[in-house]
Amino acid sequence: MDDHRELSDYIRKLHDENSSKHKVIGSRLCYYSFKFNHRISEELYEGHLHFSFDPHGPPTNVVFVKVAQDDAETIFQRTAAANDGVVLRPWTYLFSKQKEFEDLPEDTYLRKGIWVLCYDRFEHNLKHWTNLAKPKPNKGIAYNDKLKLPIKTGDDRLNQFWCNSIRKLIDGVCDIHKEGLYHGGLGSRSNYVFICKSLKIINIKGSLDKLTGEQCEARKKEDIMDLLWMLDNWFESILAGGKRSWPECQHFFDFVNHAKTLNLGCDVFVKKVLHHPFLLNADQRMRLFDHYDTMRNCPITAQPVNNALALSAFDNFKSWNSTSTVNNMNSFMSGVYYHAASTKKQKKKANYSGNVSSLLRYLRNLNHHYQKHGLTAGSWEDVERGATTHFGGFLELIYRHLEL
Numbered sequence: 001m002d003d004h005r006e007l008s009d010y011i012r013k014l015h016d017e018n019s020s021k022h023k024v025i026g027s028r029l030c031y032y033s034f035k036f037n038h039r040i041s042e043e044l045y046e047g048h049l050h051f052s053f054d055p056h057g058p059p060t061n062v063v064f065v066k067v068a069q070d071d072a073e074t075i076f077q078r079t080a081a082a083n084d085g086v087v088l089r090p091w092t093y094l095f096s097k098q099k100e101f102e103d104l105p106e107d108t109y110l111r112k113g114i115w116v117l118c119y120d121r122f123e124h125n126l127k128h129w130t131n132l133a134k135p136k137p138n139k140g141i142a143y144n145d146k147l148k149l150p151i152k153t154g155d156d157r158l159n160q161f162w163c164n165s166i167r168k169l170i171d172g173v174c175d176i177h178k179e180g181l182y183h184g185g186l187g188s189r190s191n192y193v194f195i196c197k198s199l200k201i202i203n204i205k206g207s208l209d210k211l212t213g214e215q216c217e218a219r220k221k222e223d224i225m226d227l228l229w230m231l232d233n234w235f236e237s238i239l240a241g242g243k244r245s246w247p248e249c250q251h252f253f254d255f256v257n258h259a260k261t262l263n264l265g266c267d268v269f270v271k272k273v274l275h276h277p278f279l280l281n282a283d284q285r286m287r288l289f290d291h292y293d294t295m296r297n298c299p300i301t302a303q304p305v306n307n308a309l310a311l312s313a314f315d316n317f318k319s320w321n322s323t324s325t326v327n328n329m330n331s332f333m334s335g336v337y338y339h340a341a342s343t344k345k346q347k348k349k350a351n352y353s354g355n356v357s358s359l360l361r362y363l364r365n366l367n368h369h370y371q372k373h374g375l376t377a378g379s380w381e382d383v384e385r386g387a388t389t390h391f392g393g394f395l396e397l398i399y400r401h402l403e404l
Contacts (some may be wrong), residue, residue: 003041032118034096043068043190049091049118061121062091065202069095077118078181078204082346086172088193088200091118098260119202120195126234135240147197151238152246157390158278165199166231167279172201172299173223174270182206183218186226189234221266228256228273251396252278259404272403277395282384285395286367291388292398293364296357308401309356317394319354321362325390333378333386336369337362359394363387367399 008346034047048059065074076093096113096345124132133141143149148161158165169192176183185191191203208216232253236242243250245371255276259269277285295301296309308314337352352358372381377383 003056032062032094032096033059043127044089045116046121060091062118064096064116065120066114066116067093067203069115071205072117075203076117078207079202081175082179082181082204084172084175085181086168087203088119088122088174088202089205090202091120093117099149111155115149117203118352119193122193122195122200124194126191126192126194126199129194130189130238134238151235152249155381155388156248157248157282158249160281161197163279163281169199169201169227170224170270170274173227174220174267176201176204177208177220177223180208182208183223183226184219186223187230189230192230201320217266224266224270224273228253232256245268247393248251248278248396251344251393251400252276255396255400255404258400261403275398275399275403280381284371286363286380286384286387288395288399289360289363290367292402293360295402296360304402305360306357308398309360311401313397313401314356314394317356317359317391320356320359320391321352321354329387329390332369332383333366333390339365339369360398361392363391363394 013338032047032049034045045064045066047062047064049062050057050059064152072093072095076090079087080089082089093116095115123129129145129148133145133149148159151159151162158166173183173186181204183191183201184201185203186201190200193202206219208219208255211219232243235249235253239245239249243253256273259272264272266311273279277288280288292305296305321337326334329337366383366387370377
């Protein structure tokens with residue numbers, strides 16, 4: 001078919017004769033058109049759909065994603081059946097005859113056409129977007145996407161778009177599993193697309209219906225592992241200097257990779273990943289200090305916390321309240337540090353020892369004071385920034401040693 005919109009008698013005939021061959025959500029397809037660049041190697045093509053209820057009205061902008069012939073109907077049925085918001089559902093699947101692909105010899109079978117799934121027009125898939133956004137040698141990042149870039153904020157935190165999107169992807173994949181489906185291809189960046197300021201999944205392949213309980217668990221865990229493996233490699237490729245240039249990111253994937261070696265059920269594994277500090281916002285991270293200090297003061301849960309804080313991994317946080325550290329605290333942090341002394345009319349003599357457990361107590365107090373007197377401290381981000389500036393990595397260490 002050429003670049004102009006044209007009536008496809010062939011497709012219309014197929015619809016009339018066999019409505020199960022080409023299914024369209026909500027309407028009957030009248031005709032469609034592609035924008036070709038004559039390269040069979042392309043993964044997707046932009047195009048348009050017209051429907052029988054309004055064949056001469058404005059077209060629906062779509063993307064045709066190339067799939068293998070044997071997978072086309074299955075992927076359509078599985079993806080169309082998924083009701084979770086993280087899934088971009090397809091309009092139809094079809095076989096398109098194409099008259100010429102200049103790069104192929106005449107006897108190549110693919111010259112006859114391609115099988116495609118048709119989705120609402122999305123901006124990019126993750127593979128293409130990454131190529132655009134990846135820093136170029138001696139040029140930095142030339143691509144302008146203020147919603148998604150920079151991935152790492154000035155506070156060394158994950159951009160809110162990515163923080164929310166990764167959590168939604170993980171939750172969404174779990175919801176897909178609850179519907180009796182599994183994806184089977186989450187290791188590929190081509191199966192993630194950007195549309196309407198969201199990151200969504202396409203091309204669901206598998207059904208859990210006929211699998212045993214053990215097989216279902218394996219498929220579900222494989223999906224989650226594939227998603228996290230993709231993210232691990234994606235962060236490594238898109239960050240200048242890789243993950244090691246960003247300790248918070250490295251902490252997260254070290255946690256994930258260690259958790260993979262343990263005999264955790266899929267639901268437990270997912271819960272621990274979702275609650276890692278890397279994927280939390282500032283107030284959620286500060287509340288974790290409160291949670292762990294409460295555990296430390298409870299007779300039933302105190303021992304694991306005290307054992308963890310006694311590990312050599314926390315040696316860098318011994319004598320955390322050195323004179324230089326305290327003198328460099330901002331006014332809010334300093335006020336909290338000396339608060340206990342001021343209530344006893346003492347001056348500049350705080351009620352904190354230099355051991356690691358007293359640091360946890362101090363950070364817990366920082367959270368409590370902000371909730372009571374927050375306006376004097378700015379935002380949650382300001383408070384958490386101060387904690388990270390002086391005690392970066394402390395929360396990630398506690399989380400790893402108490403959650404795994």
